[in-house]
Amino acid sequence: MKMAKIGLLLDEQTANKKWAERENVFAFYMKEVLDHFGIPYQVISENTDPMEEMDLLIAGLLNESDQAVQQLISYIKNGGAVLHLSDSPKLARWAGCQVDCGGPGYGYPAKELGYQKPVRFLKTNHWYRAAPADWNAKEGFLTDGSPEGPVIGELWMTIMAGSGKMVHCQADLPYSIVGLQQGLEPIHRDGVPAPDGTAGIDDGLLKADDSFTMDWSCDRETTDTGMNYFSEAYADRWREVFYHKLAEMALEKGLTVPFIGRWPAGIDQIATISHDSDFNLEESAEVTLSLLKECGIHSTWCMIEPGYESGMYKKIKQEGHELAYHYNALEVENGVWSEMEFKRQLQDLKTxxxxxxxxTNKNHYTLFKGWGELFEWCEKEGIQLDQSRGPSKKGNIGFLFGTCLPYFPIAWHTEKNRKYDVIELGFLTQDLNHHALADTTVIEPFLEEVQRIGGVAHFLFHQLHLLEQPKVGEAFRKVVREARARKFEFWTSEQISRWERARRRIKIDRLAPSGEPELSGEAPTASPVIWVPVPKHANVLGEEAEIRFGHLCIKKIPVFKQAQTS
Known part of the structure; x- marks a missing residue:
């Protein structure tokens, strides 16, 4: 099979107009979604690039001029395939539809993806006809407001024209992915607390979880011991829903869309442990080092000012652990939220x-203000990964931000929605079995969801609580046991950052006639896995094949062709 040539339509003129009007264009986040999968694509703007060369066109942001709309319609009628992700009123009218951009709800994707629960979205780009139209439940459907809300319509609307077709997504995927991961507004005020009193995030401190976009009632589950937690990595699932449809459209044309596995060959998911050195007691560091040695893992130590004595730092490094930064902007501890203070504390730690x-950095108390200030500071100071987006309360643990994947966040419209060169890797919970926090009954559902996604299970344990509360140490041991039983590999944040950046430098150039992927770019230290979707009834005898994102995929561990350098 040949590899589909994919175009991502993002009209520059329209984007510049929206940015000038102080509007975000989260459609630009589709570049990050494609980059994460390692899917080759070309960014297309109607004014600059010919779309006719593309086998598949992902329409993220259209120019609404008559000429541009007609150009896209001609592409479809001449056999093109368009995966449409925006509202596009003129295109909707061509399809005989009206547009209704609604609010949050839940999507029930195609059964091939095997989801047991619906997926939360934050906005619809609903196209509808004046009279009720027949729609295909196999394409999935959307409900308004809650999982049991009224049905809005199908998730994917297919419009046939000439010898081609357009498939319109009625849930706004990029808006929902960004909103779940980063919120929808800069953080300038407290968030809304849980109505049952289990998560009082309105505590006068501006934190990452003040911008969360989950629903307290619909999106939490409860363990047998009464622990509330957010159970679903919705943003990660929308990535899968998108890929499933993209690959399906390619296969219909006799083409395929290979993608790069998230981890090296032989690894399916990762666990990571971080510590925040609050109070900087040397005794707590010794207890933590002993526990890590007992469990045989390495971890990431986020150091807060004034830190440990130099001998302890040397010991931590000698035992193979990562030293990281723990920026303190907490005012009651004389902290300040400013770039200058961020830089000063980091320089003190370096010295x-x-x-x-x-x-790596993680902010003390998960403090977070604005939208992208922290990521800008990290970029300037060479911090490659941030861990600050995690829960601060007992009742909002789990997949609070809809993801367990390392991802690159998007900037606000003031920076033209660029991608920050900082990986965000949130954590699931902290200090299990702490007398004021959650118990160990959440470990199993957390690991199961991360395993299903193929992501990172990130647990935070403060050294102080490992020293003072033996039950926290017991929880630590249980996390390690349960993760290993599910074949998680333990990595530090630095290892995760190195691999994620390395795998994104891999380029899938083509599929050879034999079906083997040909790669270029910088070879990583470990072998990548390339997954190649094939028709569901394909003969895969002699191949290693699995169902990935709802498609039968052949697993390839290719011989890497080093890119030439001059």
Whole structure:
């Protein structure tokens, strides 16, 4: 099979107009979605690039001029396939529809994806006809407001024209993915607390969870011991829903869309442990080192000012752990939210540890203000991964931000919705079995969801609580046991950052006639896996094949062709 040539339609003129009017264009986040899968694509703007060369066109942002709309319609009628992700009123009228951009609800995707629960979205781009139209439940459907709300319509609307077709997504995928991961507004005020009193995020401190977009009633589950948690990685699932439809459309044309596996060959999911060194007690560091040695894992140590004595830093490094930064902007501890203070504390840590570079940061108390200030500071100071987006309360743990994947966040419209060069890797919970926090009954559902996604299970344990509360240490051991039983590999944040950046430098150039993928770029230290979707009834005898994102895929571990350099 040949690899589909994919175009991502993002009209520059329309984007610039929206940015000038202080509007976000989250459609630009589809570049990050495609980059994460490692799918080759070309960005198309109606004014600059010919779309006729594309086998598949992902329509993220259209120019609404008559000429541009007609150009897209001609592409479809001449056999083109369009996966449409925006509202596009003129295109809707061509399809005989009206547009209704509604609010949150839940999507029930195609059964091939095997989801047991619906997926939360934050906005619809609903196209509807004046009279009720027949629609195909196999395409999935949407409900308004809650999982049991009234049915809005199908998830995917197919419009046939000439020898081609357009498939319109009625849920706004990029808006929902960004909103779930990063919120929909900069953080300038407290968030809305849980109505049952289990998560009082309105505590006068501006934190990452003040911008969450989950529903307290619909999106939490409860363990047998009464622990409330957000159970679904919705943003990650929307990525899968998108890929499933993209690959389906390619296969219909006799083409395929290979993608790069999330982890090296032999690894399906990752677990990571981080510590925040609050109070900086050397005794707590010794207890933590002993526990890590007992469990045989390495972890990430986020150090808060003034830190440990130099000898302890040396010991932590010698035992193979990652030293990281724990920025403190908490005012009651004389912290300040500013770029200057961020830089000063980091420089102090560099001086005391003798390290010139730190890969990872996590903000003390998960403090977070604005939209992208923190990511800008990280970029400038060479911080490659941030861990600040996690829950601060007992009752909002789990998949609060809809993801367990390492991802690159998007900027606000003031920076033209660019992608920050900082990986965000949130955590699920902290200090299990702490007398004021959740118990270990959440470990199993957390690991099961991460395993299903193929992501990262990130648990935070403070050294202080490992010292003072033995039950927290017991929870630590249980996390390690349960993760290993499910074949999780333990990595530090720095290892995760290195791999994620390395795999994104891999380029799938083509599929050879034999079906083997030909790669270029910088070869990573570990072998990547390339998955190649094939028709569901294909003969895969002699191949290693699995169902991935609802499609039969052949697993390839290719011989890497090093890119030429001059």
């Amino acid at each position: 005391k540890t003798g390290l010139k570079h730190f890969c």
